[in-house]
Amino acid sequence: MLIVLSGPSGVGKGTVRKAMFANEERDFVYSISMTTRKPRPGEVDGVDYYFRTRDEFEHEIKTGGMLEYAQYVDNYYGTPLKYVNQTLDSGKDVFLEIEVNGAMQVREKCPNGVFIFLTPPDLGALRQRLEGRGSEASSVIDKRLVQAREEIKMMQNYDYAVVNDKVPLAVERIQNIIESEHLRVQRVMSQYEKMIGVQA
Amino acid sequence: MLIVLSGPSGVGKGTVRKAMFANEERDFVYSISMTTRKPRPGEVDGVDYYFRTRDEFEHEIKTGGMLEYAQYVDNYYGTPLKYVNQTLDSGKDVFLEIEVNGAMQVREKCPNGVFIFLTPPDLGALRQRLEGRGSEASSVIDKRLVQAREEIKMMQNYDYAVVNDKVPLAVERIQNIIESEHLRVQRVMSQYEKMIGVQA
Known part of the structure; x- marks a missing residue:
């Protein structure tokens, strides 16, 4: 669900x-967001966010890899579809x-x-x-x-x-x-x- | 509701x-059912059931007074619409x-x-x-x-x-x-x- x-x-x-x-x-499992903004001190990739470059994020968008996304203050934020589907498939x-x-x-x-x-x-x-x-x-x-x-x-x-x-x-x-x-x-x-x- | x-x-x-x-x-308020069966010892009209005669019950059916009803073993059982609506109108x-x-x-x-x-x-x-x-x-x-x-x-x-x-x-x-x-x-x-x- x-x-x-x-x-x-x-x-x-x-x-x-x-x-x-x-x-x-x-x-239930929290879906970690993907973003193009730089990590702040202490933030860890794959824990707080998936930190990606602008090119990588736009590639995900183009290939239908984002469940949703938006731009705020020149950075992309969004939900990668892959992890959501993996978790749902595992029954969680x-x-x-x-x-x-x-x-x-x-x-x-x-x-x-x-x-x-x-x-x-x-x-x-x-x-x-x-x-x-x-x-x-x-x-x-x-x-x-x-x-x-x-x-x-x-x-x-x-x-x-x-x-x-x-x-x-x-x-x-x-x-x-x-x-x-x-x-x-x-x-x-x-x-x-x-x-x-x-x-x- | x-x-x-x-x-x-x-x-x-x-x-x-x-x-x-x-x-x-x-x-929430329990809706008391209406029935044509005789009260058992200790049962009180308007508490356990609304006890009514067969004629009275059939009059309710004909005049649209029952939200639902059924017959079991020669007796009618049902929910009078009036009390349900009164309670809903009072916001409960x-x-x-x-x-x-x-x-x-x-x-x-x-x-x-x-x-x-x-x-x-x-x-x-x-x-x-x-x-x-x-x-x-x-x-x-x-x-x-x-x-x-x-x-x-x-x-x-x-x-x-x-x-x-x-x-x-x-x-x-x-x-x-x-x-x-x-x-x-x-x-x-x-x-x-x-x-x-x-x-x-």
Whole structure:
């Protein structure tokens, strides 16, 4: 199963992902990204990133080797397809933590993945404020509303919305989602069908 | 949100349901069934069942008052629509524990419900036996295979398959599913849209 965590920039995707992988009991594998940016002190190739030259990265793009990629500040970042497929083939879940544009590229290629949108805590708080009214300057609410509309529009391409109010709570929700998704009939049935030879 | 727990007879639906409602922290409401059978000693109308006459029950059927119903051993059993709708309107989840035929009636009327199929533990064990082979008489496996095919065919109309290997584990899985389903974008979005007035 492919699990994709994404969300607006600054929402805390990286922090939540690190907290998820701090849990020893997890049984999914983090997909290491590929980048053309230079390693920072202490960063190791194949651990923090796959560090590649611009030529090498563009070769991967041309030969269909990238599940998703994007350019930020003159550098490429992306997910190599090979390691994702190897892990999925070995029967393990793969966990991607990527930007919203990349997530949409993955959605097209892997519609059966589980797509989780991490939302800022004040999107939830906004609801309460709008429902309660009065307690906040209307200009603040107006500004936040414009932003909220953007976030909600992004959200609609995902399966789940998880509020990042507190990191341990967000982690727990994501773990719940992963466990529940493994109980989905569409995932379980195909295993049984393959084994028993039922054509449902 | 409407939650429907069903499964083959004898799988332990009632036991799992009772264990779920023993948890004080649950925030869903059990839908009390309506029946024409006589109350047993100690059973209370409106607590264990809504006890009704045959005429009253058939009047409910004719006037569209039943979400689902069936006849067993000369008695009607079913779910009155009124209480389900009242509870849903009050913003609470409703939990139904019903037979597979009833569940399919509900699926037609409430496609957005969460449909959970409780499977016997030996459906999972069967897989292991077939994969391992050898350790079991083939006639036993053959008989169980026929039954498994039936169960898997029923399963395909549900969203989730939960193995009832141990009741507390089954309860935990169901509670996970309920929590995760509340984070589904399609459920969350409609709340935001209503409030913010976004047309996504």
